[in-house]
Amino acid sequence: MKDIWEHGSLRGRWDISQESFQDSIFVFPVVSIGNVPQLAVDLLLENFSFQPVGILDSSALVPFFGHGALKGPYSITTALQVFWLERAPDNANIVCIQARTPPSKGFAKLFVEEIISLVNLWKPRLAVFLTSFSALSIIPGGVVQPGQFKVIRTAVSENAVEVNPDAIECVGLEYFEGDKFSLFGKFWDKLKSSSSLPCCVTALGMHVYEGDNTNDAIHYFTKLCNFLRLPNVPNDESVKLPESWSCII
Template identity: 25%
Template sequence: MLVPTDGGSELALPGGCILLLPAISVGNVGQLAIDLIISTLNMPKVGYFYTDCLVPMVGNNPYATNEENAKDLCTSAEVYALPSRKLAVLQLRSPIVKKKSKSFRQLLISWIKRCAFAKVILLSSSHAYQRDDQQLFGTPFRYLVTPVTQISMEEVVKELQWKAMEKVSSYPGVNDEEKMISIPGGGFTKLLYDDCCSEEIQMAVVLKFCSEGDNIPDAFALLNHINEWLHLVGQSNGDFSTKWKIPSSWRLLFGSGLPPALF
């Protein structure tokens, strides 16, 4: 259930909004990219999901800019929006409870339909080491679109020269003729994509092959890739990354450092 921060019974968003959300996937790349969008565009929080499908968590405001708003609390699933730009963002901060993935996806689909989003864009990632031979060449980015989105995205992907996610063998070495879409390390990416296909929802998945580690560069790269399409920020000297604003919470992304007493 979505709870609006203004105390209303339903979240008021203008028609035709685009929704961006992350998959909880390898390197948390999608979540880091969403952090950058919220921080850069200074998007206000408009609601949060009250659900038992996500591991409960609470913390301080990850986008604090002063002592006063640093005391604001954040939870596991929050919605931020800029109605003037017809843009909404759902940030997920904790994993889905085991065996409740289907329930959470149904909750998302129901909310997406109620809000009548013009398009849903899922930012995700996949294990680089599990790529098929054909996926080792060229760009590390891939996209997927639901059948109802195919026509509207045809010119976009052609202009941007984006590469579609390849189908790989269902049983490598046994039956190479039977192929399927596989996104190892992508969390609920493939399942949510399948749900949106069945429900005829306008959806695009944009992902990057990567490995676990310092995935901040991967987040910047994925966001720059998306920005070529959505134009969330302007370009400066051929480099988008200088335009993205790093949230205050990233100062402790890898902990607070080693205690000097150790030395």
């Protein structure tokens, strides 16, 4: 690996120069209900030509080691890995951090600061944070009404021309402020209060139940692809599922 970087307890090793990440779209799935953002990113990596370009190591996270989403030298995954999609010159490249585990107890604030330090270092055009909320929080009793199920919502900056806001239901910023005690809530509070971020910031959220979230992940993935203006998005029947989803280690 070419480059080694360290910030506090976060260390990174890269196959490409971090300057490549400038003016890209930064995508980060926050560990949340049903792990739907992580599953959607797995599908993103599996169905498009993302390249594994780096490994991150944070002492703030619960350690993880398992069967990865891709084959080859990166077939073993850790808690944080970096993937890169280079696109045509008229489209922003995409850098994605796949996160597998939540912070250890008492380390959430540190982890939030570490990820935001990467945003400040890489200077993307747009940072997109992915999350999922409990369906139990929509209305009393946790019953999802028609029109609410599988709706992906976003808060998009007016300057975020790199994405397609029409692909997803746009809502006010307050939609993402409901659960201040979740990991995403800590990210959102920090992002809102930061005046020095070098880019626009938005979030995508979806209400889900815990359980088999495969179909939720496929739907989330499809909407995310359309939001990111990715071409040739597979339909629900042709989405390729990662081998790691069926492997037991």
